[in-house]
Amino acid sequence: MIFPAIDLMDGGCVRLLKGDFGQRTNYDLDPVKVAQGYAASGAEWVHVVDLDGAKNGQSSQTELIIEIAKDAGLKVQTGGGLRELSQLHRLINGGIERCVIGSLAVTNPQMVKFWLSELGPEKIVIALDINIDKDGVPRPATKGWTEASPQSLWSILDLYAGSGLKTILVTDIGRDGVQSGSNVELYEQIMADYPTLDLITSGGVGTLKHVKELKMLNPHGIIIGKALYEGNFTVEQAIKC
Template sequence: MEIIPAIDLLGGKVVRLYKGDFNQVTEYPDSPVTVASRYNSAGIKSLHVVDLDGARSGTPAHLDLITEITSTVGMAVQVGGGIRQIEQARAIIAAGAERVVVGSTAAKDPDTVIGWFGELGPDCVVVGVDVTIDGDSDPVVQTHGWTESSDQTLWSLMDKFMAAGAYNFLCTDISKDGTLEGPNMELYAECTRRYPKARVIASGGLSSAAEFPALAATGVTSVVTGKALLDGRLTIAEIEQFLQSA
């Protein structure tokens, strides 16, 4: 299981939201490039960047900053937030990203995103699936920076994209994101049980390295961590120790 640090961008700064709420923002003092360089220097191979302004507005807002990050570090960078059209995906990849994470458009207009595979290839597209869970009901996909519900469940959306040849999925339980309450292990175990050929990236709630073994046991390919790493609840040394022992 790969550990992928996250950098969330809002107004050009590194931030974290609590449960996706734009009214509950924590700002961090270091610049995005400084944070990315720190992870790169530690030997971490991948980076997850979220353009929160883009997610909310529908138009990527940090292309210059993303270009600066990708040109500074030697990491495989995946970028999400506000990617609604293939031209925007092209621009993100031209800025140096290896993959684009497409959420709202994937949920609202999956056939359009599936059409991108012909040009970009399925490996360059990560289907971002942000969900809310109400009791025993199927997880419901949220869109537009988690401000709107879609008519898709996690399973209906994954069914459609898997049938079209997609295999990269970033799955976030919104109720866990930014809370440090621990990941939704049951959700990820069910994802990999239903879709054993999918590359599932877990996101939301990671609080410490102690959760790595249980998360790896769910079968996810990787986990994105933001707040735990930024707040010092998780250290680079602990990531290295886990990867060496895995």
């Protein structure tokens, strides 16, 4: 399934290069209209990131995200700065289908496990945004990708065994926004080692060839952001390829 992405800062659409807030591209696009366009092209979901919230640790654009959910005719999964259960309730009650938990999934897994039990696994996606270290080990980054975790991706996933966790989103930060292809080998390993988890891939897609390579793995979802903004291909083409 294709998940077109909308990254928000200051109420507008942006993209970062490798998660660097200093390498930001602004797009003169209305987020609601962008989402409506994705729906018209055949998308069923949209992935919305509150980058202000991710950077500052406090969700900043809840009302805009709820507006997207109400007006676009798409299922919305969203994250960025979600730190309190009340924030998740506000989003879900506003029509958001799934909440994406990033930093807290690494720094406070016990709390996230509680949220899973309270809301149900269908309402939560754990986002693990990773850098590959010099030894080839994938390690999650936290606080809007500004801090590194000493733990590996594998140790974090193992922490959630038996928690009911259903869906994970994994981004290779080094490939995000670069459009040079995704880390297919990493995703293949995740799916082999954790077959009960639904994997959503993110980072690196720049061409339809890249989409096809990921589709061969048959993940739960493929997030595409900058390639759509830049007009490399359309959502409809990505769905059909």
